[in-house]
Amino acid sequence: MRNTEQLELFGEAAPAPEVVKPVRRAGPADPAPKTPPPRAANAAALADELTRFRDFDKETVVLTASGSTGGPAVPMFVNEFWTARQRQANSLHEVSYRACFKPQLPRFFIERLTDSGAVVYDPFMGRGTTCLEAALLGRQPSGCDVNPLSRVLLEPRLSPPELEEVAARLRSLDWKAETETRDDLLVFYHPETLREICLLRSWLLDREARGTLDHVDRWIRMVAVNRLTGHSAGFFSVYSLPPNQAVSIKSQTRINTKRGQTPPRRDVPALILKKSRQLFRDVDPARMAELRRAAASARLLTASADATPNLPDGSVDLVVTSPPFLDVVDYAGDNWLRCWFCGIDPAGVRMTVPRKPSAWDEVMTAVFRELKRVLRPGGWVAFEVGEIRGGNVRLEESVISCARRADLEPALVLINDQKFTKTANCWGVDNQVKGTNTNRVVVLRKEK
Ligand SMILES: C[S@@+](CC[C@H](N)C(=O)[O-])C[C@H]1O[C@@H](n2cnc3c(N)ncnc32)[C@H](O)[C@@H]1O
Incomplete structure (x- = not known):
């Protein structure tokens, strides 16, 4: 119910373009103030x-x-x-x-x-x-x-890993490999995008099960979780609600019909790298x-x-x-897709x-x-x-x-x-x- 209402708030707004290059500021964001406030x-x-x-x-x-x-x-x-x-x-x-x-x-x-x-x-x-x-x-x-x-x-x-470590790890995966996919998610994703998401998911879950998930894998998983759904071309999905709340499959079907949209092809490793670059902008x-x-x-x-x-x-x-x-x-409903990607059973939360x-x-x-x-x-x-x-x-x-x-x-x-x-x-x-x-x-x- 809430999701449908919020969709109305977003109306037919054109997807916001994603920033590709790191945004240059006067200097890196600094949480330390020039003059620290008094300590109470x-x-x-x-x-x-x-x-x-x-x-x-x-x-x-x-x-x-x-x-x-x-x-x-x-x-x-x-x-x-x-x-x-x-x-x-x-x-x-x-x-x-x-x-x-x-x-x-x-x-x-x-x-x-x-x-x-x-x-x-x-x-x-x-x-x-x-x-x-x-x-x-x-x-x-x-x-x-x-x-x-x-x-x-x-x-x-x-x-955080180094950006180059992220790029190298992404390059090391065989993105063309076949894998089992979850067809009900085709409402969010182009078939090729969904194959890449499922491939990455099972690769990460496998490494977690073997105890070999390292800090680079964890970074990639965190970024992928944040790219699952959203309302711009910077996300893996077709236009949906903002990324902090995945709608149900039924609601996404309605959104697609209303907007006359089908999920476009997105490049999963490229989007992960692009978002990583943005997150690292202030990390000196x-x-x-x-x-x-x-x-x-x-x-x-x-x-x-x-x-x-x-x-x-x-x-x-x-x-x-x-x-x-x-x-x-x-929180449980809004995070269902993120939990699925990470192999978290919502019933256990x-x-x-x-x-x-x-x-x-x-x-x-x-x-x-x-x-x-x-x-x-x-x-x-x-x-x-x-x-x-x-x-x-x-x-x-x-x-x-x-x-x-x-x-x-x-x-x-x-x-x-x-x-x-x-x-x-x-x-x-x-x-x-x-x-x-x-x-x-x-x-x-x-x-x-
Ligand atoms: C308002 S959000 C906190 C957001 C946080 N301040 C931030 O900036 O991201 C409340 C959080 O409480 C968590 N939560 C719900 N019940 C909880 C419980 N019994 N113990 C610990 N966390 C719980 C939810 O999963 C949710 O992440």
């Missing part, structure tokens, strides 16, 4: 900085978050604290994932709440935005997601060395966020995360998709108890939630009470509103309306 020693210092914040020439509005019952009132700070335009994020982030946040969000908290070498953890890591940004900023990343797909997406970007030798250092100490888990025994007590300095917002996003706010509260209280265990005393949590169901459910209010139940102290709520003006009524800003870009982040602290 405690909640009062962070609140003070947010109050004075003027980076985008707007004054911060300070309010009180409702839902503060059962404890002291929680201050809420509204401003444009970060924006996609601010500093370019590193090109390695440019893989799509449903409901991912921008790298600027974890960067904002990592810079203010941790020092170099600190452990930064995301219990719902998705494509791994927090972990990758932490690595790029010289911190040690830890991450967890119930879907094994997350590690497929993140691990290769923490240990210094950054590569930083990533490799971070990868060596990274802890990445496939587990449920409320049960992570592999993370030691008191080992985490900062958590930056965004949980599933009730059942708003169908137990997502948290509570429909009722009370069920969400129960799950998140259990997650906060686990976060309290893994945090060191004085450690922080930045927990990003949306305003959903037309503004009728404000999850930040639930977060405050769940966190208190788990004995984590709510320090403040930060609302990043990129459309914010002095006269805006922040309570009326709807996170889910197309065109708005509001993040609501509850900042918590483990006092002892």
Whole structure:
């Protein structure tokens, strides 16, 4: 249902052309700011900085978050604290994932709440935005997601191969070989493209089964996963929804009929190489060395966020995360084709998709108890939630009470509103309306 609606949003727009050559910028994207923001020693210092914040020439509005019952009132700070335009994020982030946040969000908290070498953890890591940004900023990343797909997406970007290694590995495959294909996927792919996809898939699965999958193979798999479907000639498929959500075979049949399209021939190895080149755009030798250092100490888990025994007590300095917002996003459905390519059985992935706010509260209280265990005393949590169901459910209010139940102290709520003006009524800003870009982040602290 949602996919069909979104298709309408895309209308009959012409496919966007893909960039072939690396885009030249004034310099490589640098996550390290010219003047680092002040390091907040405690909640009062962070609140003070947010109050004075003027980076985008707007004054911060300070309010009180409702839902503060059962404890002291929680201050809420509204401003444009970060924006996609601010500093370019590193090109390695440019893989799509449903409901991912921008790298600027974890960067904002990592810079203010941790020092170099600190452990930064995301219990719902998705494509791994927090972990990758932490690595790029010289911190040690830890991450967890119930879907094994997350590690497929993140691990290769923490240990990238050289572009030439990717090219050589792609050349080493016999792309003309015959292989078994899955004919129902012809709705997305030209028969020759589908043969190449299936060939690559079985080659990768075979190497994984033999235990010989190396960092170059993992990179190729990550890029291929990101090229499976999309709406431009840079993807393997005929025009479809954007790459972070594969539609069902039935929906794609409807899209093809509506647009009068048949899947064109795409060159699988050429597209993998082209996307690799784009991802490597900002990866210079210094950054590569930083990533490799971070990868060596990274802890990445496939587990449920409320049960992570592999993370030691008191080992985490900062958590930056965004949980599933009730059942708003169908992560399993949106990732079905990616999971197929990677040989992941969706039935084995137990997502948290509570429909009722009370069920969400129960799950998140259990997650906060686990976060309290893994945090060191004085450690922080930045927990990003949306305003959903037309503004009728404000999850930040639930977060405050769940966190208190788990004995984590709510320090403040930060609302990043990129459309914010002095006269805006922040309570009326709807996170889910197309065109708005509001993040609501509850900042918590483990006092002892
Ligand atoms: C909002 S997304 C996170 C996106 C992430 N911030 C990013 O930038 O890519 C939520 C993630 O939670 C994962 N998830 C759902 N239930 C989970 C659970 N019980 N434990 C851990 N991860 C879970 C989903 O697979 C999804 O990747």
